[in-house]
Each structure stands twice: as structure tokens, then as C-alpha cells.
């Protein structure tokens with residue numbers, strides 16, 4: 510085997526490994542069950558609160574469910590009841606109770622999460 514054949518086989522083997530890894534990641538991502546969080550409806554009030562990593566509150570029959578992770582670098586937001594907004598303790602981003610960013614450095618609004626109401630609980634898709 511000459512040098513060219515050897516390098517060609519090494520290159521082919523590397524392509525094989527990289528392709529296998531990409532295919533494996535795709536398959537495992539596709540098969541992975543989405544995590545769910547179950548929150549008893551009795552815990553959800555008309556005031557926003559952070560429960561197990563999600564912001565949740567209700568307005569009449571509508572529930573508002575958002576990720577409580579800041580869209581800047583992922584810190585958990587805290588609710589400022591006096592101001593009625595969510596503040597990030599890490600770098601100071603602020604969000605309305607509807608998830609709209611009103612002060613940076615975050616640029617994106619909070620992620621609204623899908624949910625269903627079932628058996629007296631709110632099941633949130635994380």
C-alpha cells in the first residue's frame with residue numbers, strides 16, 4: 510500500500526465515523542421522549558410564579574406558561590412583584606409577565622411552552 514492509498518483509507522474511515530455519529534445523534538434525538546412537567550392547577554394563581562423551572566399563571570381560563578430561563582445565558586428569572594416584571598439576577602435583563610424582553614442584554618422574548626390541561630393538572634412540554 511502506498512502513501513496515497515493509506516491516506517485515502519484513513520480519510521474514508523474518518524468520514525465513516527463522522528457520518529455514523531451524525532446519524533446516531535439524529536436517531537437518538539428523534540427517539541428521545543420530550544420531558545413533561547405536571548403542575549397541579551391549584552398551584553397556579555393569577556399572579557405569575559416560577560414553579561419547577563417554568564413561569565406559570567392564569568387569567569380566567571387561559572394559562573400562560575413560559576420557560577423561566579433567561580434568553581441571554583439561561584439564568585433562572587425572579588419575579589419582582591412590586592414592578593410586575595421578571596428580572597434576571599445574572600446580567601439584569603427584564604421581561605414583562607407575557608415574556609416580552611424590555612431590558613437587555615437579552616434580545617429574545619421568553620419561550621412560551623405548550624401545555625395541556627388534564628386531570629386537574631397542567632402538563633407542560635419542556
Ligand code: FES
Nearest residue numbers: 579581582597600
Ligand atoms: S443570563 Fe439573564 S441577563 Fe444574562
